[in-house]
Amino acid sequence: MKKDIHPAYYNATVSCACGNTFQTGSIMKELKIEICNACHPFYTGKEKTLDAAGRVEKFKRKVASATALKKKSK
Numbered sequence: 898m899k900k901d902i903h904p905a906y907y908n909a910t911v912s913c914a915c916g917n918t919f920q921t922g923s924i925m926k927e928l929k930i931e932i933c934n935a936c937h938p939f940y941t942g943k944e945k946t947l948d949a950a951g952r953v954e955k956f957k958r959k960v961a962s963a964t965a966l967k968k969k970s971k
């Protein structure tokens with residue numbers, strides 16, 4: 898293996914926008930991130946679920962009205 902071709906590897910401090918910090922390995926000494934496992938909705942359990950049923954019903958009404966207009970024009 899060639900010498901002196903790899904970057905220096907550090908124990909990096911990762912800082913999140915929410916204030917959470919943790920250590921990891923990186924070629925940078927300090928990393929700043931916007932979202933982490935302490936503030937991401939999926940990991941915190943504060944996830945909002947979308948009402949897909951309402952969207953499906955809206956689509957079905959739209960298709961039904963388009964079908965009715967198509968039959969009316971014939």
